[in-house]
Amino acid sequence: MWMVLLAAGGAFALSLGVRNTMGLYLSSLNTATGLGVASISLAFAFGQLWWGLTQPFAGAVADRIGAGRVIVTGLILIAIGTVITPYMTTxxxxxxxxxxxxxxxxxxxxxxxxxxxxxxxxPASKRGISIGIVNAGGSFGQFAIAPVSIALTASIGWASSMQWMGLLVLLALPAAWLLRGNANAMASAAATAAGTRVLSTREVLALALKTPSYLLLAVGFLVCGFHVAFLATHLPGVVEACGMSPTIAGWALALVGLFNMFGSLAMGWAVGRWRMKSLLSLLYTVRGLGVLVFVLAPKTPAVMLIFAALMGLTFLSTVPPTVGLVAKMFGPANMAMLYGVLMLGHQLGGFLGAFLGGQVFALTGGYDWVWYMDLALAAAAALIHLPIREAPLARSVRPAAA
Structure with a gap:
């Protein structure tokens, strides 16, 4: 059990940690290329969208041929993309x-x-806390890797620092072996023994897209993507616009990661004890109140770090109840694909958060209007989860043909 969680959490720590520290290089990329914040933000925004677009397909492939091969391919692509970025001038x-x-x-x-x-x-009884632990692994990666990135940039320059980040992610390769195997094979074996058959990927997806609760969950997760991508991409810029040093930006990102560890673990524990839709509504309410207080408060280093810690508590804490609701509604057989579809919606929101952050800054010289959008979206997300039905809505198998 613990080896599985260590493998999944460690791989997520490295992949998400390296990815979410890329915002620290935005200013250096702008200085080196002269492209402007808006143009560089477009690349980051496209990354948010593409990260989401790949996940349903990666999930469907992992469900069919096994997670291990998909993870290995992904880690190698992260390394190549990060290593060659300093050579890109357009x-x-x-x-x-x-x-x-x-x-x-x-x-x-x-x-x-x-x-x-x-x-x-x-086992089913441990899924909530296991998702929380894996999610916390991603947060630990951000907490641990952001200071490393800053230290490397100070000592060897931003370009070499970024390239070392790309190589660092390859340390997750051994996790692929521990996580090998696929859900469809296990479900098919169980279904054959029971005289039933597993629904195809197309049948499960069609069923999900006709399920109102799944669609509401997708809309809420889109809002989460807007919040998360805006912070991951533009929090260093927010710090700079407030007249603070890059060190504060690095520690702000690190605190987001650190406190998201606590938030993810707490949410993984809470998933088995309270209604998951209510937990999601609570998270968006807290996030909205945090943004409101930050907008009204004086912008000092202490306020910035406290705000980062509060945002960290809700940053990716939406994941355990979201994954839990999908598993409860549809079962584990097509989890990677169904959650991947939700992640696509999440990253559509992420594209908007990263892109609009750069556009608003270019037009107004500040981020105030993005914070106002953040507030409105948080309030909408808090309400949209309330009608979700928490119950198994469909079976992953049908009677076998005679």
């Missing part, structure tokens, strides 16, 4: 390295595949 080049290779690899070695693999390998 917007299209940055879109290719950051948005296609790096983000695509992170999608293949990302939450839909890793969490589905751990869900498949864990």
């Amino acid at each position: 917007t299209l080049g940055l879109i290719f390295s950051i948005g296609v290779l790096g983000a695509g690899g992170a999608g293949m070695a990302g939450p839909s595949v890793l969490m589905a693999a751990s869900t498949r390998l864990m």
Whole structure:
């Protein structure tokens, strides 16, 4: 059990940690290329979108041929994309390295595949806390890797620092062996013994898209993507716009990661004790109140770090109840694909958060209007989860043909 969680959590720590520290290089990329914040933000925004687009397909492939091969491919793509980014001098080049290779690899070695693999390998009674632990692994990666990135940049320059980040992610390769196997094979064996058959990927997807609760969950997760991508991409810029040093930006990102560890573990524990839709509504309410207080408060280093810690508590804490609701509604057989579809919606929101953050800054010289959008979306997300029905809505098998 613990080896599975260590493998999935460690792989997520490295893939998400490296990916979410890329925002620390935005200013250096702008200085080196002269492309402007808006153009570079487009590459980051495309990466948010592509990270989401890869996950349903990566999940479907992992469900069919096994998670291990998909994870290996993803880690190698992250490394290549990150290593070649300093050589890119055009917007299209940055879109290719950051948005296609790096983000695509992170999608293949990302939450839909890793969490589905751990869900498949864990007993049903332990799924909530196991998802929380794996999710906390991603947060620990951000907490641990952001200071390393800053230290490397100070000692060897931003370009070499970024390339070392790309090589660092390859340490997750051994996790692929521990997480090998696929959910469909296990489900098919059980179904054959019971005289039933597993629904095909197309049948399960069609069923999910006709389920109102699944669609509401997708809309809420889109809002989460907007919040998360805006912070991951533009929090260093927010710190700089407030007249603070890059060190504060690095520690703010690290605190987001650290406190998301606590939030993820707490949410994984809470999933088995309270209604998951109510937990999601609570998370968005807390997030909205945190943004409101930050907008009204004086911008000092202490306020910035406290805000980062509060955002960290809700940053990816939405994942355990979201994964839990999908597993409860549809079972584990097609988890990677179904959660991957939700991640696609999450990253559509992420694209908007990263892109609009750069556009608003370019037009107004600040981020105020993005915070206002953040507030409105948080309030909408808190309400939209309330009608969700928490019950098994469909079976993953049908009677076998005579």
